[in-house]
Amino acid sequence: xxxxxxxxxxxxxxxxxxxxxxxxxxxxxxxxxxxxxxxxxxxxxxxxxxxxxxxxxxxxxxxxxxxxxxxxxxxxxxxxxxxxxxxxxxxxxxxxxxxxxxxxxxxxxxxxxxxxxxxxxxxxxxxxxxxxxxxxxxxxxxxxxxxxxxxxxxxxxxxxxxxxxxxxxxxxxxxxxxxxxxxxxxxxxxxxxxxxxxxxxxxxxxxxxxxxxxx
Numbered sequence: 001x002x003x004x005x006x007x008x009x010x011x012x013x014x015x016x017x018x019x020x021x022x023x024x025x026x027x028x029x030x031x032x033x034x035x036x037x038x039x040x041x042x043x044x045x046x047x048x049x050x051x052x053x054x055x056x057x058x059x060x061x062x063x064x065x066x067x068x069x070x071x072x073x074x075x076x077x078x079x080x081x082x083x084x085x086x087x088x089x090x091x092x093x094x095x096x097x098x099x100x101x102x103x104x105x106x107x108x109x110x111x112x113x114x115x116x117x118x119x120x121x122x123x124x125x126x127x128x129x130x131x132x133x134x135x136x137x138x139x140x141x142x143x144x145x146x147x148x149x150x151x152x153x154x155x156x157x158x159x160x161x162x163x164x165x166x167x168x169x170x171x172x173x174x175x176x177x178x179x180x181x182x183x184x185x186x187x188x189x190x191x192x193x194x195x196x197x198x199x200x201x202x203x204x205x206x207x208x209x210x211x212x213x214x215x
């Protein structure tokens with residue numbers, strides 16, 4: 001019973017915290033989830049028991065999931081222990097858990113200059129990618145364009161444009177955020193053994209080389 005009450009209090013705190021983080025009044029959230037402000041106030045303060053048919057619209061209004069709203073905070077391992085995963089010229093560290101927010105995946109990549117055998121085409125897949133350069137210099141191929149991204153700079157682009165990230169002048173380390181399609185294209189393809197176009201290798205990718213036509 002105590003554990004149930006503790007979780008109930010956690011849910012109430014989450015509702016209130018998410019509401020305040022968005023700068024919403026009780027009236028504003030109540031209007032979005034079609035509850036009366038007095039009902040919502042009693043839910044937040046613990047003067048009314050939370051019902052499932054109330055939690056669903058509240059979670060939807062707060063742009064979160066019911067699972068995230070009610071998950072227990074106990075026994076959650078908040079420390080991620082990334083293990084390197086390497087292929088020729090590329091090492092990756094997965095920095096987010098399997099339950100990453102909104103399906104986004106965070107990864108660190110270390111890319112070496114020079115070609116990677118058998119991986120010459122530019123990648124294309126649905127979604128958007130974002131990365132920031134931690135050290136070194138990255139050369140981002142976007143179709144016919146080449147954009148140089150230095151340490152401390154970031155890039156964001158549609159992955160429906162043929163693209164590749166290449167190290168220029170030496171190794172480059174990037175921190176990247178991928179959506180579901182980007183994670184499948186960039187992180188899981190090698191493990192599946194289907195050898196798709198390599199996201200970190202573009203045509204003419206040798207150190208200092210200019211981009212050429214896609215293979």
